[in-house]
Amino acid sequence: MSERKNWQEVELGAQLPAATSLGYKTGGWRVLRPIFDPSACTHCMICVTYCPDMAIPVAKSEQGVAGKGGRVYKGVVRLATNLDYCKGCGICAHECPSKAITMMREEEAEQASCKL
Amino acid sequence: MGVRKAITGAQASAEAMRQINPDVVAAYPITPQTPIVEEFAKYVADGVVDTEMVAVESEHSAMSAVVGAETAGARAMSATSSQGLALMWEVVAATPGLRLPIVMSLVNRTISAPINIHCDHSDVMGLTTLGWIQIFSENAQEVYENTLLAIRVAEDNRVQLPAMVNQDGFITSHAVEPVEIFDDASVQRFVGARSLDRALLDVKQVRSVGPLVLPDYLFEFKRAQEEAMSKVFEVYREVGAELGAITGRQYPFFETYQTEDAEAVIVVLNSAAGTTKAAIDIMRAHGKKVGLLKPILFRPFPYAEVREALKNVPVIGVLDRSMAFGACAPLYAELRNALWALDKRPAMQSYIYGLGGRDIMTTEIEGVFEELLSGKLDSEHQRYIGLRG
Amino acid sequence: MPTLQEIAWKTDGPDIRFVSGHRMCSGCGIGAIVKTVLAASDKPVVVVNATGCLEVVTTTYPFTSWNTPWMHLTFENAASVASGIEAAYKALKRSGKITDDVNILAIGGDGGTYDIGFQALSGALERRHKFMYLVYDNEAYMNTGDQRSGATPFGANTTTVPVGKVSFGKPQWRKNLVEIAAAHRIPYVAQTAAHSIMDLYKKAQKGFNADGPAVLAVLQPCTTNWAFDPSLTMQYSKLAVETNFWPLYEVENGVVHINVKPSNRKPIEEFLKGQTRFRHLFKPENAHVIVEMQKMIDDEWARLLKIEESGIQF
Ligand code: SF4
Numbered sequence: 121m122s123e124r125k126n127w128q129e130v131e132l133g134a135q136l137p138a139a140t141s142l143g144y145k146t147g148g149w150r151v152l153r154p155i156f157d158p159s160a161c162t163h164c165m166i167c168v169t170y171c172p173d174m175a176i177p178v179a180k181s182e183q184g185v186a187g188k189g190g191r192v193y194k195g196v197v198r199l200a201t202n203l204d205y206c207k208g209c210g211i212c213a214h215e216c217p218s219k220a221i222t223m224m225r226e227e228e229a230e231q232a233s234c235k236l
Numbered sequence: 237m238g239v240r241k242a243i244t245g246a247q248a249s250a251e252a253m254r255q256i257n258p259d260v261v262a263a264y265p266i267t268p269q270t271p272i273v274e275e276f277a278k279y280v281a282d283g284v285v286d287t288e289m290v291a292v293e294s295e296h297s298a299m300s301a302v303v304g305a306e307t308a309g310a311r312a313m314s315a316t317s318s319q320g321l322a323l324m325w326e327v328v329a330a331t332p333g334l335r336l337p338i339v340m341s342l343v344n345r346t347i348s349a350p351i352n353i354h355c356d357h358s359d360v361m362g363l364t365t366l367g368w369i370q371i372f373s374e375n376a377q378e379v380y381e382n383t384l385l386a387i388r389v390a391e392d393n394r395v396q397l398p399a400m401v402n403q404d405g406f407i408t409s410h411a412v413e414p415v416e417i418f419d420d421a422s423v424q425r426f427v428g429a430r431s432l433d434r435a436l437l438d439v440k441q442v443r444s445v446g447p448l449v450l451p452d453y454l455f456e457f458k459r460a461q462e463e464a465m466s467k468v469f470e471v472y473r474e475v476g477a478e479l480g481a482i483t484g485r486q487y488p489f490f491e492t493y494q495t496e497d498a499e500a501v502i503v504v505l506n507s508a509a510g511t512t513k514a515a516i517d518i519m520r521a522h523g524k525k526v527g528l529l530k531p532i533l534f535r536p537f538p539y540a541e542v543r544e545a546l547k548n549v550p551v552i553g554v555l556d557r558s559m560a561f562g563a564c565a566p567l568y569a570e571l572r573n574a575l576w577a578l579d580k581r582p583a584m585q586s587y588i589y590g591l592g593g594r595d596i597m598t599t600e601i602e603g604v605f606e607e608l609l610s611g612k613l614d615s616e617h618q619r620y621i622g623l624r625g
Numbered sequence: 626m627p628t629l630q631e632i633a634w635k636t637d638g639p640d641i642r643f644v645s646g647h648r649m650c651s652g653c654g655i656g657a658i659v660k661t662v663l664a665a666s667d668k669p670v671v672v673v674n675a676t677g678c679l680e681v682v683t684t685t686y687p688f689t690s691w692n693t694p695w696m697h698l699t700f701e702n703a704a705s706v707a708s709g710i711e712a713a714y715k716a717l718k719r720s721g722k723i724t725d726d727v728n729i730l731a732i733g734g735d736g737g738t739y740d741i742g743f744q745a746l747s748g749a750l751e752r753r754h755k756f757m758y759l760v761y762d763n764e765a766y767m768n769t770g771d772q773r774s775g776a777t778p779f780g781a782n783t784t785t786v787p788v789g790k791v792s793f794g795k796p797q798w799r800k801n802l803v804e805i806a807a808a809h810r811i812p813y814v815a816q817t818a819a820h821s822i823m824d825l826y827k828k829a830q831k832g833f834n835a836d837g838p839a840v841l842a843v844l845q846p847c848t849t850n851w852a853f854d855p856s857l858t859m860q861y862s863k864l865a866v867e868t869n870f871w872p873l874y875e876v877e878n879g880v881v882h883i884n885v886k887p888s889n890r891k892p893i894e895e896f897l898k899g900q901t902r903f904r905h906l907f908k909p910e911n912a913h914v915i916v917e918m919q920k921m922i923d924d925e926w927a928r929l930l931k932i933e934e935s936g937i938q939f
């Protein structure tokens with residue numbers, strides 16, 4: 121954590137501005153990493169809405185993205201998992217109806233990504 | 237110029253609230269505070285005030301609702317007494333840390349057990365360590381003016397702390413006295429409106445209030461809270477001068493009566509100060525040099541000023557309307573603290589009186605003065621006034 | 626009714642009201658519940674949060690995960706604080722000091738709702754403040770390590786009513802909060818569960834739009850103290866519904882409507898197995914507990930069906 125404030129500097133009544141926890145990265149808790157296979161995804165949003173850590177970002181895509189069955193999925197699409205915050209719970213992998221997510225041990229995932 | 241009305245202390249409190257016209261009042265009835273709530277509810281029912289009144293299901297919820305309203309951005313008030321204060325203790329304790337300038341009337345009544353609805357100060361003295369500004373009132377007039385004063389002191393940017401305005405249950409709350417009520421327009425100019433700077437309902441300034449603060453920071457917040465408390469003195473003086481421009485009165489931290497040349501002084505809070513003044517008049521008529529110091533601002537406690545005021549008094553008796561069981565009575569402890577730094581410390585005696593609404597008579601006060609003047613004192617043991625056996 | 630895409634855009638898109646970086650246990654469903662409920666409001670939401678898991682993990686100073694006005698006071702009074710916020714809202718609106726519309730949401734765990742906050746909740750409902758009360762129900766005091774609450778189910782092992790030589794865990798059935806809330810004759814009360822995002826969203830929307838107080842009871846399987854793999858949170862939530870342990874239903878203006886009727890209700894063992902708090906029930910000497918539990922669940926379900934069928938208003 122950065123320099124801590126002195127008593128003369130702390131906020132009145134410990135009141136905080138919004139959304140400061142974005143500065144607290146929980147990705148380090150992860151033991152298993154969700155590996156997302158875009159080619160198997162139908163962008164159904166099950167994993168997004170279930171993710172308790174808001175770690176699966178979404179975007180609106182007019183031209184669409186390629187997914188399961190080589191189809192192009194338009195509208196709200198899921199992007200790559202945000203590993204800064206993903207805690208590796210595995211809910212997304214367990215609930216994905218298209219089996220587009222698999223959980224891999226963090227060290228293996230690291231090694232795999234190094235090789236790439 | 238004000239209008240004189242024959243009203244009770246409870247009504248005086250409600251009158252002040254009417255003029256303050258708070259956005260929200262949340263309260264739960266309890267003897268002897270009930271007439272404040274009833275009187276104010278009538279103002280709401282008649283459309284005399286714009287207040288949103290929440291008649292809650294307990295004192296705990298009363299204070300919780302007031303904290304919610306005040307955090308939301310409203311000026312919110314409440315009133316309670318004794319067991320009610322005890323029930324809301326948890327939230328009362330949380331309020332100063334949130335730096336919410338809530339003003340609450342406290343009609344002093346003894347704390348159970350045994351259960352008893354009458355006056356003593358065991359309710360307020362049970363929570364003077366929590367960080368509320370504590371103001372005491374001798375009579376209905378002071379209740380009225382102290383309530384107006386409290387709003388401004390509490391809400392001042394240098395302070396932002398809650399304040400309690402105390403009055404004696406039944407003795408003050410239910411006794412009719414002539415009270416001078418100043419005109420609505422000047423009072424309302426004086427009290428103004430609460431700033432919305434910190435309003436949770438200001439959705440353009442999204443904020444989180446009341447987070448979990450761990451050992452890395454809690455200490456700093458508490459030190460900041462203490463700093464705010466220390467600012468109360470200067471703010472109280474300034475705001476008092478402003479109020480004085482309307483009322484023609486002064487708002488000192490404490491009142492002294494005949495202390496100039498006094499050979500013995502009694503220190504006592506609230507209504508018993510009136511009785512003490514009567515006793516002083518009688519004794520002065522007989523050439524006895526006696527006087528009174530009546531603390532008004534009890535938190536923060538003006539140690540230096542009290543010390544200065546009493547530095548030449550050889551004997552001081554402190555009358556407490558509550559006990560600290562196994563320790564110095566609360567007011568006595570403060571006086572000992574205040575006077576300890578004097579080169580020539582006075583002789584002191586602690587007295588307990590009036591628990592559970594027991595009357596104290598002028599003759600008993602005269603007796604105390606005689607005892608103080610006699611020099612037969614024991615500063616290590618408290619004595620009891622009006623106790624059998 | 627919005628699609629899941631539209632909901633995802635609200636929960637995790639640019640107008641996100643509840644952000645990452647909180648310290649909930651990995652796999653805790655509260656995050657999904659809270660973001661979905663917040664997303665269901667078309668106005669800014671002012672939140673008051675009772676002390677509990679959610680409050681502790683989302684606002685450890687100087688971090689907060691709330692991108693919407695939020696406050697916490699103490700444990701038992703979220704509904705009373707909401708009463709005060711609502712009163713302030715009315716007063717400040719009336720006097721023109723504020724102009725923005727908001728919805729007010731009080732959130733508590735089962736401890737802060739069924740137990741210590743029960744009186745405050747009842748008072749606020751009776752006074753008909755316009756706010757929604759959300760209880761995330763993980764069936765015990767989980768923030769402090771699994772102590773019994775009024776929401777703990779029959780037969781569960783907790784640290785304050787543990788299993789022992791002469792104890793099979795909690796010997797009492799749980800409170801029915803939905804029926805208690807409905808008895809206040811408020812416009813909307815609903816029961817839903819973490820996995821049922823659409824149902825949750827719909828019910829939260831109804832609650833926010835109700836003409837008076839609303840109560841939303843949401844089952845929140847606790848990966849830490851029910852002790853299952855964190856990937857299974859939504860599975861346990863589903864099983865609770867498929868076994869009729871936790872029916873999805875609503876009481877709208879007094880009328881009961883069951884949202885999901887499992888065509889082939891699963892035996893309660895399906896829900897119990899894999900949860901440490903029920904492990905002891907699979908010992909032969911506790912077989913009677915499961916039998917009794919099954920009977921209670923079936924009786925309750927039959928009763929609920931009858932109420933719905935009768936059309937009698939609460
Ligand atoms: S649940 Fe599976 S298919 Fe659906 S959006 Fe997520 S990864 Fe794609």
Ligand code: SF4
Pocket residue numbers: 154170171172173174175176201205206207208209210211212213652
């Ligand atoms: S593993 Fe858990 S935290 Fe990570 S993206 Fe999947 S659901 Fe979210």
